[in-house]
Amino acid sequence: EDIATILADLALADRLPFSRQAEPAEPRRILLTGATGFLGSHLLLDLLRAGDAHVVCLVRAADDAAAEQRLAEALAGYDQPWSFEVRRRVTVLAADIRQPRLGLSEERWEELARDVDSIVNVAAAVDFLRGYPSLRQTNVLGPLLLAELAMTGRPKPLHHVSSVAVFNEVGIEKMGEDDPVAHIDRLFAGYDKSKWAAEAVLRRAREHGLTVTFLRPGAIGGHTRTGVYNPADLSTGLIGAISRFRTVPAFKFLNLAPVDWISRTTAAIVFDPKAWGQNYNLTGRAETLPELVKDMKLAGMNVRIAGWKDWRDDLLRRQETDPVPELDFLVRILSSPTAVKLFEALMFGPEAGSERTEAFVARHRLPPAERYGSEAQLKAFERMAENGVARLPSREDPPYLSFRERMKGQVGPVGEERDSSCRLAFTLSIASMYQVVRHRRIDVRGQVVCERIHPEPLTVVEGEIQVRPDEGVPRLHSNDHPLLRYRLVLEDRDGNRWWLEGFKTARARRDLWKQTRTLDIAIGREGEPAVLAGVVKVPGSSFLPDQIDGIQVDPRLSSQEQRLAKLAWLSWFFLQMGAGLAEPSLRAAAELLDLRRDAIDRDKDKLARKIRKLMIQREQNR
Incomplete structure (x- = not known):
């Protein structure tokens, strides 16, 4: 028909x-x-x-x-x-x-x-x-x-x-x-x-x-x-x-x-x-x-x-x-x-x-x-x-890529001497390259050992790291530029909740290697201000085996795809870190140029005032 x-x-x-x-x-x-x-x-x-x-x-x-x-x-x-x-x-x-x-x-x-x-x-x-x-x-x-x-x-x-x-x-x-x-x-x-x-x-x-x-x-x-x-x-x-x-x-x-x-x-x-x-x-x-x-x-x-x-x-x-x-x-x-x-x-x-x-x-x-x-x-x-048609990769999916990060240092009451040891043992992971490229966030799991809070380790209930969170803008009243921002929710063995916030920052100094390994942290009870503050560092001996050689990629990928995934992650991450470390020096150079320009303008104004004074005296002598 x-x-x-x-x-x-x-x-x-x-x-x-x-x-x-x-x-x-x-x-x-x-x-x-x-x-x-x-x-x-x-x-x-x-x-x-x-x-x-x-x-x-x-x-x-x-x-x-x-x-x-x-x-x-x-x-x-x-x-x-x-x-x-x-x-x-x-x-x-x-x-x-x-x-x-x-x-x-x-x-x-x-x-x-x-x-x-x-x-x-x-x-x-x-x-x-x-x-x-x-x-x-x-x-x-x-x-x-x-x-x-x-x-x-x-x-x-x-x-x-x-x-x-x-x-x-x-x-x-x-x-x-x-x-x-x-x-x-x-x-x-x-x-x-x-x-x-x-x-x-x-x-x-x-x-x-x-x-x-x-x-x-x-x-x-x-x-x-x-x-x-x-x-x-x-x-x-x-x-x-x-x-x-x-x-x-x-x-x-x-x-x-x-x-x-x-x-x-x-x-x-x-x-x-x-x-x-x-x-x-x-x-x-x-x-x-x-x-x-x-x-x-x-x-x-x-x-x-x-x-x-x-x-x-x-x-x-x-x-x-x-x-x-x-x-x-x-x-x-x-x-x-x-x-x-x-x-x-x-x-x-x-x-x-x-x-x-x-x-x-x-x-x-x-x-x-x-x-x-x-x-x-x-x-x-x-x-x-x-719109609900498609589904993006999420934290519920098996990790696409993960690696360990270990840190140790000292903490103490806010504003007082740091007298207690603190150790952090994390597994950092991403569900997809989309997650980091689009949102610049890394998921965090693991434990925090700090006897000032609890004799037993605290578990990370929720955690994420923001990469270059403020796009090159320094912290308030400071010349420090945030590289990484850690935001964690912790739970102790008694069921109490705590928060931990930390920053790795860049400064206009030569100790770049140290800056990428140092984390300033603050810890407090959930809903309350910080009670502890301190500094922890990634030991130089553990950085390479944990964060580069120790990268684990989804085993369901072929060996070639695993290498490509690892290379893509390292290229992206080190590019972000390089940009973050360069920002303080660039800002300092820009401010120096601005100051020098002001100095030149002041010299010009001083010379103009001298000429004007001489002209007035000359007129008076006539």
């Missing part, structure tokens, strides 16, 4: 008039559909940035005012501006691509056909559970209607945002930009069929003279800078499920690129007449299974690889026993036999070829297509975690 309907829809393209090619000139007035969607909202702003064109946005609403309000709200939801300058260059029309002549009056239709010189179609009904009949109006007949508008009056280019879903035939071997698309009878999902049919009708429009550009994203990832993501994209659900349950299906490639790269590249194509009329796979560089697993391991999230069917069954079982509402849409797709076929085609298809796109990007000096790995998706991943 679907094929019969599709063939009938393809026949509609034969009714289009014949037209000449569009004039190869940079557009001045662009018609854009789908501006309230995830990709369309970003593309609207990139079109405004890429040139001086005015953009007419078609938005489904009761009237133009409601359409403008809907667009403004959509842009705000995707962290896009709706400023005075944006409004000045954007016209919003209430329209519907599902309706004849876009639901516009004859006069308005003719006005668009006359004034617009480029059409960009991003609008689409994206639903992997609906059949072709319920999607065709938006995804097939809508583009056909825009083709008619493009061929009415002065010929205009039509840039159609399609999808690599046109290749979603299980077992397809190639997905190049000019390779044949899938066989229609081997597509299962209604969405795939509708995107295939849209390209088919527009290829027929090409034969009638229409200049048509096909722009095919794969999965669309979150913005690399703002972190805004599309909660309905399959990649969002996949990343969320993997991070939560720490299992990953054994896929071949994920054709996934960030929305900002796709949007910027699309805008550049729209403004380059030499690029029109071609096919572009805007898929970036595909993610592979080994790369994904390695990224997650090095982030402190060890994942288990499972077969596709086992992974799917496990996810459905987990969602049934302990549901995660944010993953409901993914579970609905995985529960649909038809939608599962789409998912399988995505997981086991080949890498999308994009030679033409890569050449275009290089020619225009745009950012090259890079893998949407852990670094690129960091902002989006954090947002997913805030």
Whole structure:
């Protein structure tokens, strides 16, 4: 039944008039559909940035005012501006691509056909559970209607945002930009069929003279800078499920690129007449299974690889026993036999070829297509975690990396002689490199032995170390710059709670080695001021064996990954310490220069006063 309907829809393209090619000139007035969607909202702003064109946005609403309000709200939801300058260059029309002549009056239709010189179609009904009949109006007949508008009056280019879903035939071997698309009878999902049919009708429009550009994203990832993501994209659900349950299906490639790269590249194509009329796979560089697993391991999230069917069954079982509402849409797709076929085609298809796109990007000096790995998706991943979709590494996870730190010294009542010994034996650990790079915090476990408090060791109940806590700002009424801040909650054998706070500080002196090993501490009962204060030090003989040679890395990592994890930690930590130790000397030098400048100014003022005095005496002598 679907094929019969599709063939009938393809026949509609034969009714289009014949037209000449569009004039190869940079557009001045662009018609854009789908501006309230995830990709369309970003593309609207990139079109405004890429040139001086005015953009007419078609938005489904009761009237133009409601359409403008809907667009403004959509842009705000995707962290896009709706400023005075944006409004000045954007016209919003209430329209519907599902309706004849876009639901516009004859006069308005003719006005668009006359004034617009480029059409960009991003609008689409994206639903992997609906059949072709319920999607065709938006995804097939809508583009056909825009083709008619493009061929009415002065010929205009039509840039159609399609999808690599046109290749979603299980077992397809190639997905190049000019390779044949899938066989229609081997597509299962209604969405795939509708995107295939849209390209088919527009290829027929090409034969009638229409200049048509096909722009095919794969999965669309979150913005690399703002972190805004599309909660309905399959990649969002996949990343969320993997991070939560720490299992990953054994896929071949994920054709996934960030929305900002796709949007910027699309805008550049729209403004380059030499690029029109071609096919572009805007898929970036595909993610592979080994790369994904390695990224997650090095982030402190060890994942288990499972077969596709086992992974799917496990996810459905987990969602049934302990549901995660944010993953409901993914579970609905995985529960649909038809939608599962789409998912399988995505997981086991080949890498999308994009030679033409890569050449275009290089020619225009745009950012090259890079893998949407852990670094690129960091902002989006954090947002997913805030919204409950994904889960970041936490202290409850097995330590990613740990080492010992031992200190000993003397303490005494605050303001009095230090007469009691104090020993600290800690295990410092991090759950992931994300934890230290993003938050600069190290977790602390261990014991404190201080007979002034209790004859038995005190246990660290809660503890963390902040690395360079004040970003180079010295402590109040002091020239000491904090390197590390220790904040611990201790419990003695009788159940009493104590707090310990300590600072390793940097000073403008030459004893740098001593500074990194010395900790000034204060101890007090929970909720009360400090009763003990003192200094403890890391013995020079224990620093190397404990904190460098003694680093323990998660044994589930390979030996190569363990070495890489250790190197990453040491590089980051010593860079932080080097910066912290340099700050006091730099500040002292800056203050010295300021003082010297004041001295020079004072000398100038003194000389000026002398000259003025001599001039007065000379006048009096006359």
